[in-house]
Amino acid sequence: xxxxxxxxxxxxxxxxxxxxxxxxxxxxxxxxxxxxxxxxxxxxxxxxxxxxxxxxxxxxxxxxxxxxxxxxxxxxxxxxxxxxxxxxxxxxxxxxxxxxxxxxxxxxxxxxxxxxxxxxxxxxxxxxxxxxxxxxxxxxxxxxxxxxxxxxxxxxxxxxxxxxxxxxxxxxxxxxxxxxxxxxxxxxxxxxxxxxxxxxxxxxxxxxxxxxxxxxxxxxxxxxxx
Amino acid sequence: xxxxxxxxxxxxxxxxxxxxxxxxxxxxxxxxxxxxxxxxxxxxxxxxxxxxxxxxxxxxxxxxxxxxxxxxxxxxxxxxxxxxxxxxxxxxxxxxxxxxxxxxxxxxxxxxxxxxxxxxxxxxxxxxxxxxxxxxxxxxxxxxxxxxxxxxxxxxxxxxxxxxxxxxxxxxxxxxxxxxxxxxxxxx
Numbered sequence: 001x002x003x004x005x006x007x008x009x010x011x012x013x014x015x016x017x018x019x020x021x022x023x024x025x026x027x028x029x030x031x032x033x034x035x036x037x038x039x040x041x042x043x044x045x046x047x048x049x050x051x052x053x054x055x056x057x058x059x060x061x062x063x064x065x066x067x068x069x070x071x072x073x074x075x076x077x078x079x080x081x082x083x084x085x086x087x088x089x090x091x092x093x094x095x096x097x098x099x100x101x102x103x104x105x106x107x108x109x110x111x112x113x114x115x116x117x118x119x120x121x122x123x124x125x126x127x128x129x130x131x132x133x134x135x136x137x138x139x140x141x142x143x144x145x146x147x148x149x150x151x152x153x154x155x156x157x158x159x160x161x162x163x164x165x166x167x168x169x170x171x172x173x174x175x176x177x178x179x180x181x182x183x184x185x186x187x188x189x190x191x192x193x194x195x196x197x198x199x200x201x202x203x204x205x206x207x208x209x210x211x212x213x214x215x216x217x218x219x220x221x222x223x224x225x226x
Numbered sequence: 227x228x229x230x231x232x233x234x235x236x237x238x239x240x241x242x243x244x245x246x247x248x249x250x251x252x253x254x255x256x257x258x259x260x261x262x263x264x265x266x267x268x269x270x271x272x273x274x275x276x277x278x279x280x281x282x283x284x285x286x287x288x289x290x291x292x293x294x295x296x297x298x299x300x301x302x303x304x305x306x307x308x309x310x311x312x313x314x315x316x317x318x319x320x321x322x323x324x325x326x327x328x329x330x331x332x333x334x335x336x337x338x339x340x341x342x343x344x345x346x347x348x349x350x351x352x353x354x355x356x357x358x359x360x361x362x363x364x365x366x367x368x369x370x371x372x373x374x375x376x377x378x379x380x381x382x383x384x385x386x387x388x389x390x391x392x393x394x395x396x397x398x399x400x401x402x403x404x405x406x407x408x409x410x411x412x413x414x
Contacts, residue, residue: 005301005361034379036344058298059376075300077358077374080307088380 003213006107007167011079011205012072013086015193017098021053021064024089034088060085069098083201090190098190099182101197105208106174110167111220117169120219124161139163151200154180159211161219173215175208300372302360308334310353318349322357340375348377 025048030040039057046054046063053064059078062085063070073082090096111117121139130137139162146157155178164170181192305325312319316338321331336357341349348355355377362372 009299009301036342038342038344074298075362075374076302077300077305077360077362077372078356078376079302079305079358080356081376081378084378084380091380 003209004109004216007110007164007170008074008106008108009076010072010074010104010106011076011082012070012102012104012106013082013197014100014102014104015069015086015090015098015190016067016100016102017069017096017190019064019066019069019096020050021066022048022050023093024053024062024064024069026055026057029085029089032088032092034085034092072104079205080201083197087194087197090194094189094191094194096190098193099180101179101181101193103177103179103201103204103208104174105177105205105212106172107212108164108166108170108172109216110164110170114169116220117163117171119221120161120171121163123219151203153196153200157207157211159215161215171216171219173212175211177204177208298363298365300358300360300362300374302358304359306357308355308357310349310351310355313349313351320355336375340373341377342375345375345377348379354378 026035026040026043026045029035030037035043035057043055043057046056048055051066053062055062059075060071060073060082063072069086071082071085073079090098111120124142125139127137141160141162143158143160145159149155149157158176158178160172160174160176162172164172166172179193179196181190181196306322307325308320308322310318310320311333314335317335318338319333319335322334323331338346338349345355355375357373357375359371359373361369363369
């Protein structure tokens, strides 16, 4: 069965560790054959600085701070290349200390009516408990955490639902698949991160989409505008 | 601190200078500090959560405007992963696996014209590529059907990786009784 089409889609990979932002320039990625030469030449530079490096190519945005490396795409067509970009980068820079990996999937969905939109809030947070406390309570955000991962890895899965700020009336659902690769501050490489990305990417991304579509269907009773 | 960083960033770049000035007017310093991760002690739980999924809570106020990624969106209808098996003059033959179903691999012939100039050098026998069809929403909110072929870009195997692979292969061979003890010793 075809799933509802999101109005907005973002997938990102976030790494927390110790990075040298100045390395990560389009020319470096092209020299290492991680992106094409024409892509590098056409990259839109936000800033290249010792503390922050931000640029985008036509299918991804890359943002590196000293403690955080982020790549994201709004193009679902370019799903695995996003992963490959990270795999390639840290196969080369494999001594980069990385402690945490996040695989994040976010979608905005327009719903067919205000009624469905409000009912979604009522289903997620029934309002009877608020009776006499607030006159007109409305849900602004709900987050649930799977504290113990079923795959046995350290970390958690956070799921957040809130009104969409992009489409009205609409819902925003995001899944943060968080892997703690090494809790200590003395980690000296990124083999664990690379292994997870290689071995778990498809499971993680499929799981995120399954969570999002299941919740969307449940809170809207299958009534989505698309 | 923020102003010092901003002024360094902006040097020799008029556009960047204008952007920095624009966002310094538009956003309070607390928000810029939040984006740069200077607003909370390291290691707190709340901060860790936000850092790991900064998509909504920490809208980077300073530079996101320079990105075109957020303006374009493409939703996949179908995705395949392929491997090049034969290369001809203007076409190549590949084995395709549909990533959304369990349908067996199929062989297709694809035209080189569908491969971007950047990726043409990557078309070699054994090369892996991703092919997706879907809908693209352009910056002007036009929706059009689109097809993208993107070849896999991974660096060559490093000596470390090759050694690891050889070691694992030798261990596997030994485990199934192919008598590869010598190989294990060599790879060790």
